[in-house]
Amino acid sequence: MNDAVTNDATRSSHDRPADARGAARPPLALPGLAGKTIVVTGAGRGQGLAESAVLAASGASVVAADLAPAAPPALLEAVAGLPGELIYRRLDVTSSADWADLADRLAARAQGVHGLVNNAGVAFRARLGEIERADWDRVIGINLTGPMLGMQALVPLMHQGSSIVNIGSAAALTPHHTAAYTASKWGLRGLSSAAATEFGGRGIRVNLVHPGYIETPMMAGAPAVMAQAQRALTPLERTGEAHEVAAVVAFLLSDAASYVTGAEIPVDGGFTSSMGVKYMSDAIRRATAEDTARS
Ligand SMILES: NC(=O)c1ccc[n+]([C@@H]2O[C@H](COP(=O)([O-])OP(=O)(O)OC[C@H]3O[C@@H](n4cnc5c(N)ncnc54)[C@H](O)[C@@H]3O)[C@@H](O)[C@H]2O)c1
Numbered sequence: 465m466n467d468a469v470t471n472d473a474t475r476s477s478h479d480r481p482a483d484a485r486g487a488a489r490p491p492l493a494l495p496g497l498a499g500k501t502i503v504v505t506g507a508g509r510g511q512g513l514a515e516s517a518v519l520a521a522s523g524a525s526v527v528a529a530d531l532a533p534a535a536p537p538a539l540l541e542a543v544a545g546l547p548g549e550l551i552y553r554r555l556d557v558t559s560s561a562d563w564a565d566l567a568d569r570l571a572a573r574a575q576g577v578h579g580l581v582n583n584a585g586v587a588f589r590a591r592l593g594e595i596e597r598a599d600w601d602r603v604i605g606i607n608l609t610g611p612m613l614g615m616q617a618l619v620p621l622m623h624q625g626s627s628i629v630n631i632g633s634a635a636a637l638t639p640h641h642t643a644a645y646t647a648s649k650w651g652l653r654g655l656s657s658a659a660a661t662e663f664g665g666r667g668i669r670v671n672l673v674h675p676g677y678i679e680t681p682m683m684a685g686a687p688a689v690m691a692q693a694q695r696a697l698t699p700l701e702r703t704g705e706a707h708e709v710a711a712v713v714a715f716l717l718s719d720a721a722s723y724v725t726g727a728e729i730p731v732d733g734g735f736t737s738s739m740g741v742k743y744m745s746d747a748i749r750r751a752t753a754e755d756t757a758r759s
């Protein structure tokens with residue numbers, strides 16, 4: 465392991481604490497990732513933690529970045545004993561200086577950077593009539609400006625065959641009521657497609673993954689009715705787990721996805737593809753069963 469990026473905390477960890485909500489036990493290992501250096505933002509918990517675990521299980525060097533000054537115990541737990549290495553960095557995705565510092569440190573490593581997962585994000589559930597300017601700016605800054613700064617900083621270190629995965633949301637495919645969040649994720653669609661076009665000639669792929677309702681700390685404070693409504697509208701009739709998103713992200717980072725760029729992949733149990741028709745289908749089934757029972 466190169467010391468250039470290890471000043472905050474670095475471990476090929478050995479302990480195994482709890483609370484990696486949604487991370488698979490043990491994480492899936494995918495081919496085509498061993499030896500790659502991949503940066504994951506928002507890696508301290510939730511989906512970023514699960515993505516870090518799948519990548520470490522697949523033999524990658526994971527540069528896990530988040531706001532905390534040191535690697536959270538749950539992250540160390542999740543990668544304990546896995547073949548890849550974990551290099552933790554404190555990084556605020558809205559800070560150009562933090563990105564420049566990370567790029568400088570990674571540039572000192574001979575192998576360059578093979579992947580970036582722009583995963584860090586915040587939910588903010590205010591509606592358009594309620595949202596205040598400061599909250600709007602904060603959400604757009606983290607969810608949209610952050611990925612832009614990340615790509616600007618790290619693409620110069622990437623070679624042919626590198627891969628960027630941006631984390632959108634089912635809210636980017638629907639008229640979701642959370643104004644700033646939805647706008648930030650729709651914006652990320654535009655940014656991602658522009659990036660796929662711009663970087664394609666250099667052999668760098670850019671794809672977008674749209675999670676549906678995933679059981680992570682982000683959703684812990686959501687009203688219970690939200691999960692109920694989500695299940696009623698989702699063909700698989702359940703919410704998702706972080707490792708189910710992480711596996712798709714890891715595939716897109718791997719050489720197995722070498723001809724996939726500019727794609728948008730929902731990982732949502734069929735929620736967006738069913739366009740609410742499941743609700744109608746279930747209502748018709750219920751009504752028909754009642755009619756049959758009455759006759
Ligand atoms: N959980 C869901 O249902 C869901 C659905 C759709 C999309 N998403 C998206 O998936 C991604 C991951 O979400 P999650 O559910 O794991 O959320 P989470 O809240 O559990 O984790 C988000 C992580 O991002 C970090 N973060 C926040 N601001 C940051 C910043 N400025 N710089 C660096 N790190 C920062 C947090 O510290 C946290 O560790 C987000 O982009 C989110 O919008 C989540």
